[in-house]
Amino acid sequence: MKVLRHKFLINFYQAIETTSRVYMILELAQGGDVLEWIQRYGACSEALAGKWFSQVTLGIAYLHSKGIVHRPRLTPRPSAAGRDLKLENLLLDKRENVKISDFGFSKMVATVSPTLKNPLQHLVGCFSHLSQTYCGSFAYACPEILLGLPYNPFLSDTWSMGVILYTLVVAHLPFDDTNLKKLLRETQKEVNFPHNHPISPDCKNLIHSILRPAAKRASILDIIKDPWVLKFQPERPTQEIQLLEALCLPQTNTRTQEAAS
Template identity: 70%
Template sequence: AAYVSVMDQYGYQIGKVIGRGSYGTVYEAYFTKQKVTVAIKIISKKKASEDYLNKFLPREIQVMKSLRHKHLIAFYQTIETTSRHYIIMELAPSGDVLEWIQKSGPCSEALAGKWFSQLTLGIAYLHSKGAVHRDLKLENLLLDKRENVKISDFGFAKMVMPQSQPAPSPSYHMMSCFAHLSQTYCGSFAYACPEILLGLPYNPFLSDTWSMGVILYTLVVAHLPFDDTNLKKLLRETQREVAFPANQPVCDECKDLVRRLLRQASKRLNILEVLKTGWVLKFVAEKPTAEIKALEAV
């Protein structure tokens, strides 16, 4: 294939396919100049939509370039040719959390605590930079060789205006934000908050924390809290308090955190509140002083 020679010129030896997205394929590759293995997302300009190439892709690259955190997949380089875009990133060699759960079932409290607190630190960093992810789900939580979480796939991420700047008008901003999102939630209804499902203007920071609630529930129960096969049923379910199966031992602190994430936006925890909950702090490797400070400044 033509792309192999392009990659050769830059010193990348393409290996096996490790993922497929709607417009791109992700390969494992060996970077000969630095003797490291990386992940390369190759996007064909012929296959991708105009909208994706002109709007989402530049945004994904802009967001990734401006972020650096141990729980986010690191961005190394982007290369553009006449027919393709190549995004070179950190490789997470141990698969994703969805695969782990499909294979091993519900996580122990300790493992759920480890992964969820790492997700919380990564999103706290993201939100403190004025960015939102908007597509958090188990398959976007990759695992490094020590099985630490690396948040991936910034295809729908964007920098939201920091609150300090005067916006054109709140409703205008929220609507433009929404117009974008209604197309965005194509593949992940099960993780989408009720306000998105209802087509209402919403706060994208709180849509991320709702998705975190869905993730935490699934870590400890091993299935999604809401059935997304039927949209009407899904809407009904997301507006009721979430139920836990009686036969599975989930601690009350953890259940309580899930319930405070899976509730209407006006009562839902934001990322700073999540970071300060006792259950999360119990599992954080070191006290998240920097993340808390950065969020309080915003």
């Protein structure tokens, strides 16, 4: 946490250790968390969902560009508080901007420079590490984790982002987490939307691109370049895109793009 500095992450300021305690001084988020907001007010307008989701996207893009995954931690009860990317861990400052919090189970993952013999597909090329730490609140965990398979932790983060976006616009989780067998079946099908919520096709398409099998799942690079997300950015996140592309695109392709520009 000491090396992380981003406007959409909770900042760590100082740790004070005594003989019996460690005190951590963190940035204050006066607005509570996003789950509390939804429980109080219901589904977000698409404009507010876009604002918050685009802020989450920039925060996660920053982490992934540094080879850091927020990643989930499985809790014994679906409702239990866990250290993962979920609505409870999206805090709000006094201006209702998102601050991603709770990095207690985050992990720094070594990245591998992509080559043409090892092309990137959804961050598997440059972030090729597979994790076997099975963690995360069931409702936010990707199917690979639920099945106990080795999984790409970067794509685990983006799956959680898809669950977050769906819940922002619908006000309930996309999958029933009260029964693990049912949850497994549901996560392997295309997610459905209720008819009584006006959600734009672009938003639905983004959610569908995230909540899908890992081999086809959108990476953070895909998400940050998505037209629906860009619509809610104050300016095009050129620097973040360039950092991710430098890690992810094959080097010859990157050189060709630079020469063309």
